[in-house]
Amino acid sequence: MPEGCQGKIDLVFLISQGLWMSKSQKQLIEAFPGIIETIESRFEDFDFHIMVVDSHSGWGRDHCTQACPDLSCKIGEPCCLYSQPQGEVCCEVPDYPCATLNAMTQCDQTAGAGSVFPSGMFATNAPCKIADGRRYLTRDEPDLDGTFACVAQVGTVAINNLAENLVASLQPEINGPGGCNEGFLREDALLMITIIEPGNDDDSPGTPEEWADAVIAAKNGDPNAVVVLQLGNPACPDGDAVCQFTKLFPNHMRGDRTDPDFTGQFLEATTLVEAACEQLIPQ
Secondary structure (H helix, E strand, C coil): CCHHHCCEEEEEEEECECCCCHHHHHHHHHHHHHHHHHHHHHCCCCEEEEEEECCCCCCCCHHHHHHCCCCCCECCCCCCCCCCCCCCECCCCCCCCHHHHHHCCCHHHCCCCCCCCCCCECCCCCCCCCHHHCCCEECCCCCHHHHHHHHHCCCECCECCHHHHHHHHCCHHHHCCCCCCCCCCCCCCEEEEEEECCCCCCCCCCCHHHHHHHHHHHCCCCHHHEEEEEEECCCCCCCCHHHHHHCCCCCEEEEECCCCCHHHHHHHHHHHHHHHHHHCCCC
């Protein structure tokens, strides 16, 4: 590892929960062992933090939570928030985690908190056990691949506020003592953000420029301390705000979320990591 990175990389996997994203989430999970192997082969003895951040500022589906514990509740009945169309099942997620709702915490409902209890359609729908109760993984995680698979299957809740959650995940309060992501973001580590998204951000406040400024501020104002890999629409149309955000970083790469080989794209992005580490001034 070049001296500037001090052997440390903080990796954020920002994963969309938009419709039709379940296949991409599965691809990422399948590619993860190869991604870790790639990093370990390129950077000897690197110290990593890995955190998954989803695109929903809340947790689960309100109508499903209200319908618990009886998922046979129908739309139009008092147990369902919906009123139309009457007669259909209120909660369309047959494995919704009604039996483990008591495991849900305030952090699970906090924008930008690391994913540890994904819920909803195509989600894990169970609490994920991370060593020491953290909301991010380290190289000491006993079952790194299995735990990542648990936290990264964030499901599809049709909410895609990626930028809002990314910016929130890097704020001092959430990473400081008592914060949901306490200890994740380190001043002397390179920050690598991998975004898996469908080509849009539904309703995050602000502009791509403001989002980039917030991310750079989280790294002491140094844009060279950040690497961004975006796996989305490689055409990068004008309306793709996440792509426009990605292009604002000197160390960035745009890839294709429909490419079946995420590992190959991540391998290519490691050259940016090396370049960024050469420029990073230790704090």
